[in-house]
Amino acid sequence: MSTFNALFKRELKSYFESPVAYVFLVVFLLLSGFLTFFVSRLYEQGQATLEPFFFWQPWVYLLLVPAASMRMWSDERRSGTLELLLTLPVTMAQSILAKFLAAWAFLVLAIALTCPVVVTIYGLGQPDAGTIVSGYLGCILLAGAYLAVGAVTSAMTRNQVISFVVSLVVCLFLLMAGWPPVTEMLVQWAPNWLVNGVAAFSVMPHFESIQRGVLDLRDFVYYFSVMGVMLFTAHLVLENRKSA
Amino acid sequence: MTQKNSRAGLVFHGFRSFFRMPEGWHAICIYPGQLTPDEKSPRAGATDGVIDSYGGIMLEVKDIKKSFGDIEAVRGISFKVEKGDVLGFLGPNGAGKSTTMRMITGFLIPTAGTASVLGHDILDQPLEAKRQIGYLPENAPVYADMTVTGFLVFVAGMRGYSGKEKTDRVNAAVERCNLGRVRHQTIGTLSKGFRQRVCFAQAVLHDPPVLIMDEPTDGLDPNQKFAVRSMIREMAAGKAIVISTHILEEVEAVCTKAVIIGDGRILACGTPAELKARSPSGRLDEVFRTLTSGQNAA
Numbered sequence: 001m002s003t004f005n006a007l008f009k010r011e012l013k014s015y016f017e018s019p020v021a022y023v024f025l026v027v028f029l030l031l032s033g034f035l036t037f038f039v040s041r042l043y044e045q046g047q048a049t050l051e052p053f054f055f056w057q058p059w060v061y062l063l064l065v066p067a068a069s070m071r072m073w074s075d076e077r078r079s080g081t082l083e084l085l086l087t088l089p090v091t092m093a094q095s096i097l098a099k100f101l102a103a104w105a106f107l108v109l110a111i112a113l114t115c116p117v118v119v120t121i122y123g124l125g126q127p128d129a130g131t132i133v134s135g136y137l138g139c140i141l142l143a144g145a146y147l148a149v150g151a152v153t154s155a156m157t158r159n160q161v162i163s164f165v166v167s168l169v170v171c172l173f174l175l176m177a178g179w180p181p182v183t184e185m186l187v188q189w190a191p192n193w194l195v196n197g198v199a200a201f202s203v204m205p206h207f208e209s210i211q212r213g214v215l216d217l218r219d220f221v222y223y224f225s226v227m228g229v230m231l232f233t234a235h236l237v238l239e240n241r242k243s244a
Numbered sequence: 245m246t247q248k249n250s251r252a253g254l255v256f257h258g259f260r261s262f263f264r265m266p267e268g269w270h271a272i273c274i275y276p277g278q279l280t281p282d283e284k285s286p287r288a289g290a291t292d293g294v295i296d297s298y299g300g301i302m303l304e305v306k307d308i309k310k311s312f313g314d315i316e317a318v319r320g321i322s323f324k325v326e327k328g329d330v331l332g333f334l335g336p337n338g339a340g341k342s343t344t345m346r347m348i349t350g351f352l353i354p355t356a357g358t359a360s361v362l363g364h365d366i367l368d369q370p371l372e373a374k375r376q377i378g379y380l381p382e383n384a385p386v387y388a389d390m391t392v393t394g395f396l397v398f399v400a401g402m403r404g405y406s407g408k409e410k411t412d413r414v415n416a417a418v419e420r421c422n423l424g425r426v427r428h429q430t431i432g433t434l435s436k437g438f439r440q441r442v443c444f445a446q447a448v449l450h451d452p453p454v455l456i457m458d459e460p461t462d463g464l465d466p467n468q469k470f471a472v473r474s475m476i477r478e479m480a481a482g483k484a485i486v487i488s489t490h491i492l493e494e495v496e497a498v499c500t501k502a503v504i505i506g507d508g509r510i511l512a513c514g515t516p517a518e519l520k521a522r523s524p525s526g527r528l529d530e531v532f533r534t535l536t537s538g539q540n541a542a
Contacts, residue, residue: 002401002404002405002406003401003402003404005401006398006400006401006402007398007401007402009398009401010387010390010398010401013394014387014389014390017389017390017394018389079385079387079388080381080382080383080385081385081386081387083346083351083381083385084379084381084385084386084443084446086350086351087349087350087351087374087377087379087381088374088399088402088403089371089374089375089402089403089404090371090402091371242351242352242353243352243353243355244312
């Protein structure tokens, strides 16, 4: 356990030991604020709801979560510290989990820093606290799912740019899988089961249902299975590299 | 002490009786044909190829092999290292030195064969084996964005230390490796010599019974080389040490035993004096060239 803690702490601290964390937080908060207040025009809607804020979150994460995860493993591989890490008495599963949870904790911190938006809403009227809490829960789970995708792409390459781009594309797929234009494109030629299968991968229905305040077990199962499958894949990729 | 480390302590205690070995040459090589056992040393004949439990043998490598696709990097290497030994692992670039060390330390999984560290098999008990090893990888990789102390505290945490013991371990490592002056500096801002020492410090932090160093003096200036060699010699008595190098003077300076490998195989082994005696001129570099030049052409 102390091994796990040591690695978790190092990983979390490493965000703040370089300018990465600060750039990330500033860009994330500016972008979220801009989209909420200037694009969705929260003030002019005349409703005390965080819907305009949550609406943009999946798109903001699409850019920023791969940026937060791209260095997770590729940087270790590029700089050779992977050799140091994997020869310390720690199992691969512990390393993967510690790194993932540290990055997730960092993202949760970033999401928590959007609290001024909540304060603003309370200043405007009487919002439904339940949907705010569930909306944030949805954001955290979505960030975790994207992050797990990033963990795999980062384990696959020593190049952070490749990791970023590939994880962005995979996350974009997860985001758009159930989107009507994508489904319609598939309907033309693909069998029904494939269309439904692809649509079932989409994060959007799960994100929206949690955001509406519906805490359905199926949504949690979806998010945690995405994370589980992705982290397991990362484990396979890294183990495979050891015995390659 | 934490639980893990006290367990290592117990293992150590059990071994103590075995450590009272005669002086002379300790590491016993099993190698393909170049030397007959009789040529190696008087003691070697008695133990040749025989694993007499693991009493006294801190590290044993058993016919380890590694292929990367079609390329056979290591084609079956076996050797044993006992307490007090400094084994020099010699060979031209690409001979398989680093690959062998990476397999022993658990960074790579062998294609065939295995190794054991104080009786812990690296494949069956990887964590136990890793706890007994201090490893200085090639080019001394360290987390450049951490401070020296921060990095050593991290490694101490990973080694299972906590509280005051962790602080003490870190302070001892800082002192041992002369890092006091730079301990609060970011590692990325340090010179190569210091970075090497920081990595050396993490390798000896837990006072490991087995120390494996991949080209520990590579890229250092003569003073730094001297310092590293002195450190190795100081620690040698209580440990089994393996260093890889292609600097032959280093072998004569610190090693009690040397293995020359080429093209993934052991070509010769013995004490530096024994190896030197194989050349009419009595020079180690000549022996090295004779043995490995054919390999390079292959």
